[in-house]
Amino acid sequence: MSSVCRRLHGLFAKSTAASTKAKANANLNSLPKTASTKDIKLKKLVDKFKKSSELISFRNNQGIYHFTVRRLAAAKKFSMIEEILEAQKKYKDITNEGFSIRLIGLYGKSGMLEHAHKLFDELPELNCERTVRSFNALLTAYVNAKKFDKVVEIFHELPSTVSIESDVISYNIVIHAFCEMGSLDSAISTFDALESKGIEPDLITFNTLLNALYRDQRCLEGERIWDMMESKGIVPDVRSYNSRLRGLVYDNRILEAVELVGEMESKGIKPDTFSYAALIKGFCSEGNLKEANRCYSELQNNKCTPDVAIYTALVPLCCKVxxxxxxxxxxxxxxxxxxxxxxxxxxxxxxxxxxxxxxxxxxxxxxxxxxxxxxxxxxxxxxxxx
Incomplete structure (x- = not known):
């Protein structure tokens, strides 16, 4: 049993010790007579969760909330998710924006976007300060549901109606949405708008753009963004380098990719699985099994866990030669x-x-x-x- 499960069981047991058997049976009687064993178990889970929520220590445990909602979502019991999350509004915690953000996020991860948006709209009447943090949580909820066009719509229309100013996180979210939609020109325009508003981009901003541009083989634009990142004194991390590595490999510049890995190491950035995967793919494309195998050996020596893309590139080349x-x-x-x-x-x-x-x-x-x-x-x- 996982630690989360053990903790879940312990807290449920603690908070329900005083519950009467009659009350539990009354709750179960609300289920239809045709309810399956699985439905009965999930109903018991919901009842125990609601009872356990009376404990402050339980409400402070984010892992249990995520575990329970994920389980109910997997069973498509969305009404039960609504039941346990709506029940949280009666606690004083709801006036804490951080707690409310958690509930918005849980609705978002369950694909219950109307509920997430409704809770965001209700925050003022729940005596919860509504700031750019909860706005960003709402945007993220739509991202998690892959409703990228809706992310863009909300980003442009909502702030003015609720008197919220977007911050760099807001811009990062919508830039990510544009990249996922394949609208890279719009992503770059949003990046330019960010700077025009006096908001400084951060490493996440640049990494999001670099990944999308190099992935789309728009290497010249990727190099421009890379130069801009360095000019602002933002230090690239392994994710930045991996995006650029993939771009160089796409552009058949494998020797430059090898040099880039050397640059990473000289700056104390340890190559990871994705770094080696890019090099291996590049060498395999050239039919250079010797160098691809050398990279695979380095990957193992550095205790990196290989991914399936590495074997997908290496094995066919081995067969070919x-x-x-x-x-x-x-x-x-x-x-x-x-x-x-x-x-x-x-x-x-x-x-x-x-x-x-x-x-x-x-x-x-x-x-x-x-x-x-x-x-x-x-x-x-x-x-x-x-």
Whole structure:
């Protein structure tokens, strides 16, 4: 049992010890007679949560709120989410903007945007000061629900009606929304508007733009934003460098990407999985297995956990150049890390092993895939492996 679950159980048990069995049965009687066992359990969870909310220590535990709402959302019990969150309004905590922001965020993560917006609108009558913090929480709720066009609409229309001035976080959120929509020109225009209002962009602003521009292979604009970031004295972090690395690789400038990794290390920024993934992808695109393998070794030496993109690039190249031993070992590593390599990639390795009469290795790979609960397919190679 996880620590959150144990804490949840402990607090529920503490707060419900005095509850009578008759009251619990009365609550359950509100369920329809056709209610499933799962529905009954969730109803008990809701009742215990509401009772436990009477404790200040419980209301201060954000993890329990997130755990419970996530569980109800997974079961699509949105009316139950509304029941437990609306019940929080009777406590004095609701006058604390931080507590109210948490509730807005929980509604947002559950996709209950109307409820999130309604709570934001109600804050003044709940005697809760409504500032740019709760405005940003509302924007984030729409981002979490991937309603990016609505984020833009609210950003432009709401502040003037509620007398709130957007801050750099507000701008970061809407720039992110534009980037997710693929409207990079609008994202850059918003960035320019931020500066015209005398608001200084921060590292998050630049990282959001750099990631989107390099991802869209708009490398020249990415370099311009990078230069602007440095001119403002904002120190790039590993995420900044990884965006630029991907851009250089997209632009087939692999040697410059290698030099950039050296620059990272000279500045005390340790390359991570995504740094190595960019280099490996670049070398694999050039058919340079030797250098790709060297990067993979460095990744392991630096105790970085590889991601599936690394194996997706490396394994086919190994097969292409005929290094089935390395391809086999890479597949074993990927399965050990519980990474879901595509069936077509694994099949290519197994078929290659069979062609080289390495039947035991082929069988081992097939058996590992079949026995693993992490793969959503079963490798069927009976005609080849007998």
């Amino acid at each position: 005929g290094d089935l031993k390395m391809a086999f070992n890479l597949c074993l590593d990927a399965i050990n890390h519980r990474l879901l390599i595509k069936e077509t990639v694994l099949k290519r390795v197994v078929d290659g092993l069979v062609e080289e009469a390495k039947i035991e290795e082929a069988k081992k790979l097939v058996d590992l895939v079949k026995s693993s609960k992490y793969f959503n397919y079963k490798l069927q190679l009976t005609p080849l492996v007998t």
